[in-house]
Amino acid sequence: MKKTAFEKSIDPASQTLLQKAENEGIETAWDRYEQQLPQCSFGQLGVCCRNCNMGPCRIDPFGEGTEKGVCGATADIIVARNLLRMIAAGAAAHSDHARDAVLTFKKMSEGEAGSYKIKDEAKLFSLASEYGIPAEGKSREEVAVELANAMLLEFGKQNGPVLCTKRAPGVRLRLWSELGIEPRGIDREIVECMHRTHIGVDNNATHILLQGLRTGISDGWGGSMIATDVQDILFGTPEPKKSTVNLGVLSLEKVNLIVHGHEPILSEMIVEAAENPELLELAKEKGASGINVVGICCTGNETLMRHGTPIAGNFLQQELAVITGAVEAMVVDVQCIMPSLGGLTGCYHTKFISTSPKADFPGTVRMEFHEEKAYETAKEIVRAAVENFPNRNREKVSIPEEKQECMAGFSVEAILNALGGSPDPLIEAIAGGAVKGIGAVVGCNNVKVQHNYGHVNLVKELIKNNVLVVTTGCNAIACAEAGLLVPEAAVLAGEGLKGICEALGIPPVLHMGSCVDISRILVLASAIANRMGVDISDLPAAGAAPEWMSEKAVSIGVYVVSSGIYTVLGTIPPVLGSQEVTALLTKGLDSVVGASFAVEPDPFKAAKMMLEHIDKKRKALGLK
């Protein structure tokens, strides 16, 4: 049964464009999902192994057929190994992004990437001291070079611990070390996952999962955290600012250039180049009234957080943006970019420009980006978009009206600032019961869930019950589109939370950045736990990923739980083929790291589970 546009998304702008796609006979992710149905059960359960060439092997989930792979691997072993590989891939994606950011930082410090500057000097020096780099008598560039080198060492380190794990509360650190899951080096853990899952190495589900936890921690408290830190130095630490979201931010009169993907390194330059007078002049010549740079996914979140650049949508809106017919250039870097964009942009005048040396897609114009001439490349890209403006086919253009105000830019620094410099007011609000707890809601979109339905309903339920929500990634964009990221949304919050938001002039849902920036949530949780003298697992806090789909999300889930935060997943991970792994994730982990996973597709029930957990933690802390 074909789903209608209304059943595919809760967002009116997306519904309009889904309808347009249908009328024009354009295929979207939803159509391709329907063509995949029913999806392979072996894959859904995680009981298919392709790790060697005696396979592929698969286990009969109903116990009538094969119970073991050729090598003797059981469902438990196969599921655990597959999960470990997902974690490794997710951690690799974040950490490789981080490495590139550090390399840019290093080139800048050495004077080889002239387009970049140190935007947050205070953060540079505070990080330098955290990394044990003395600053006296050195120029800030010298300090920066040393810091860049020290950060690079974190990747290749063999005997850890990964330095930023020190930001975790002492009790948590000791727990990790006792369990033997303190990450030793970022790359080392990822490589070890691949080694352990080779045929005939690690064949004990629990033992395999422990390496999964360690790899997750090396992502959250390593790769991701470094990415956030170094991007703050280079591009500035975000501060609250207003902007607009949703497909309606595309402009009828201006050249529309979309930056999509995950790395702010190039997009920062594009934002700058779009203000270049010469290019603005060219835009006028071509009949446009200006240049409109907007974001999608986390590249969008990065530019939103630092420049207030509007966002056109989240993961499932990338195709819809092109379908407006009003996009001159779709500029992409890495991660979560649908290869379908190639064929799709071909149906319109849109130029599909890929910029990362490590990512390519069918149908792209490659304009590879290198730090040495970042600004020049950015200018070329903007120029290509501007020159494409006259090719826009006015008859095919339809931009939805919907756009929504939002407030973003809540880095930890900004949150503490808003609180007057320390987490104390928030802790008092929690202790007093005005704020019941903190909910961290993050993650992707997934066609298996009505677009934004899980995100928006879960978050609304939480704030209604006085849970302050912190968000990143596609959830943040979903919340923004639903109007939850404005101070006025406080009216949707329970009495206690509403009072706090009104007093501080903040929204009940705080946009903390991109997916890599979930590291900011860890730092915030640590700051609160440290101030209260407890472990993160004692906090009245819970996490959720209502519409997750990527391997990065698996790694994130793992480090959030390893850090002590109970997490509810909205889509079912491919582990149910093993009772042992399922039991470990949903129960066993609790006695190991003080938190576990739960799966609940219904956002209302998921919110209830998070609230119950928060209540339990409040009770344990002696709070009413």
Next chain:
Amino acid sequence: MKDVIIRPERCMGCHSCEVACAVAHSKSKNLFLALGEEPAPKKRIYVEYIPALGASMPITCRHCEDAPCVSVCPTKALSRDPVTNTVSHNPERCVDCWTCSTVCTRFSSLYQLILVAGCWTSSMNCNYGVISRQIEAGVRCDLCKGRELPACVEACPTHALVFSEVVGR
């Protein structure tokens, strides 16, 4: 009547049809929930590997027009519905004599093939072709009563199974 038509040359051996069949005959009708059910849901379609051909072949009841299994059944546990034209099995009357399984034409044509190809597949020891001896699960394909499209047909990624009108069998 409409029946599941098998096109063995398209079969990839993925066993998706088997899993889908078991799920369709579970209490919950949901893969994830079916896993925990007692008794475990059972399939009524079998993907057999024919070594000499190096190929796999899904085998399921054809609901034959002359249904020899029905005519030999001593207790009338098997019957053919004159309206829906499907052959069904009533476990309450079944005395486990397995006479039916020895006359199943679907099985005997496979048996012929196996004789020619010179092999015997392992699950044949307990499962005579299309009639499963796992009586508790219902002996065989019911063409997914109540579904628009049989689960196995829906699940097959290569359309090795199609559901269509059978003429002049």
